[in-house]
Amino acid sequence: MSTFRSIEWKGDRLVLLDQRRIPEAKVFLELTAPEEVAAAIREMAVRGAPAIGAAAAFGVVLAARRGEALAEADALLRASRPTAVNLFWALDRMKRVWEGYSGAAQALVQALEAEALKIAEEDVAANKAIGRHALELIPDEARILHHCNTGSLATVDYGTALGIIRIAHEAGKKVHAFLDETRPRLQGARLSAWELRELGIPHTVIADGASGHVMQKFGIDLVVVGADRIAASGDTANKIGTYNLAIAARHHGVPFYVAAPTSTVDLETPSGAAIPIEERDARELTHCGPVRVVPEGSPVYNPAFDVTPAELISAIVTEAGIAYPPYEKSLPALVRKAQGGHP
Structure with missing residues (x-):
C-alpha cells in the first residue's frame, strides 16, 4: 500500500x-x-x-x-x-x-x-478520527458511492469521506467504491481513482449521470461525500453534483453521509442560502483539454459548488463524533466538544 x-x-x-x-x-x-x-x-x-x-x-x-x-x-x-x-x-x-x-x-x-x-x-488526526467514528456506519461488505475527491489529495493526509473508505478497508471491511467522475474537472476520475489505485482499494469509475442507475442496479449501501462549508442548519456546500446525488440517494433509500472536520462547520452561517458559491471560468465547460466542445457564443454557467439541504443528509461525521438531525443542536455540541468543551 x-x-x-x-x-x-x-x-x-x-x-x-x-x-x-x-x-x-x-x-x-x-x-x-x-x-x-x-x-x-x-x-x-x-x-x-x-x-x-x-x-x-x-x-x-x-x-x-x-x-x-x-x-x-x-x-x-x-x-x-x-x-x-x-x-x-x-x-x-x-x-x-x-x-x-x-x-x-x-x-x-x-x-x-x-x-x-x-x-x-x-x-491528520481529525481525518483518522472521522474514519474511526464512521466505521459503525459501514457494513462489513459495502458498496459505497463517492463524489469528487476527499482523500489525501484534498487534506494533509488520509482524507475525510475518502478517508472513511480507506480506514474501513484497513479495518478489514470488504469495501468497493463507485467514484463519480465529477465534472467538469474530473476530480473523481483523475484523483480519487488514482488514490484508491495507489492504496489498493477496489473501485469503479462511473459517469456522474450514472449514479441513480448504479444505485438501482448494484444496491449501493451508502453515499459518503465531503464538504467545503456546513451551515448551522446542516445545509452543506460541496462540489457541484452533490445535491443531485443526494436526491438520487433519497429516492433509492440509500443513506447519505457527509464527512468533514468541525473546522468546516460554520455556525455563523445560518443556512445554505447564505453560503457564497464560487463561479469558475467558462472554459472548464467549453473545452475538453485544448478542444472546444461547446459552440462558440453559447452561454455557460459554471458554479463550482452546490448546496445539499440538511433534510437530505442522514448524518454528518466529524472528528468529535457523528451529528444527527436536528443539526441546529447536534453540530454546535460537536464543535464545542472538538474545542475542548462539553458537548
Whole structure:
C-alpha cells in the first residue's frame, strides 16, 4: 500500500503535489512566497477545503520569513477562493498569532510556523478520527458511492469521506467504491481513482449521470461525500453534483453521509442560502483539454459548488463524533466538544 502527502513543509518552502498533473505525472511544486500559494489555491494545484486551509497557513509563514506585510498576505490568500470555510478558519488562527505582535521578527516567524504545523497535524488526526467514528456506519461488505475527491489529495493526509473508505478497508471491511467522475474537472476520475489505485482499494469509475442507475442496479449501501462549508442548519456546500446525488440517494433509500472536520462547520452561517458559491471560468465547460466542445457564443454557467439541504443528509461525521438531525443542536455540541468543551 502506497502512502503520500499532498502538503509538506520543508522549513523554508511549501511543497505541494500538483493535482492538475495527476494521473499523467506526479509533480511537486516548491513555493516560497504567499502569492505563489494563493495562485496554487486559485488554480487548483491544491484543492479540498482542509488542504486549502493548511496551505494558506503556510503562505502566511512564507510572508513572515520574507519580511512582508502580513495583512497584505492575509488579504491575498483570503481572496483566492470564496466557498471553503477552512481557508478563513486557518487564516483567522494565523491572524491571532501575528495581529498586534510587537516582539522580535524571528520569534514571530517561529510562532507562525508552529501554528501552521499544528493546523496540519490536527488535520491528520481529525481525518483518522472521522474514519474511526464512521466505521459503525459501514457494513462489513459495502458498496459505497463517492463524489469528487476527499482523500489525501484534498487534506494533509488520509482524507475525510475518502478517508472513511480507506480506514474501513484497513479495518478489514470488504469495501468497493463507485467514484463519480465529477465534472467538469474530473476530480473523481483523475484523483480519487488514482488514490484508491495507489492504496489498493477496489473501485469503479462511473459517469456522474450514472449514479441513480448504479444505485438501482448494484444496491449501493451508502453515499459518503465531503464538504467545503456546513451551515448551522446542516445545509452543506460541496462540489457541484452533490445535491443531485443526494436526491438520487433519497429516492433509492440509500443513506447519505457527509464527512468533514468541525473546522468546516460554520455556525455563523445560518443556512445554505447564505453560503457564497464560487463561479469558475467558462472554459472548464467549453473545452475538453485544448478542444472546444461547446459552440462558440453559447452561454455557460459554471458554479463550482452546490448546496445539499440538511433534510437530505442522514448524518454528518466529524472528528468529535457523528451529528444527527436536528443539526441546529447536534453540530454546535460537536464543535464545542472538538474545542475542548462539553458537548
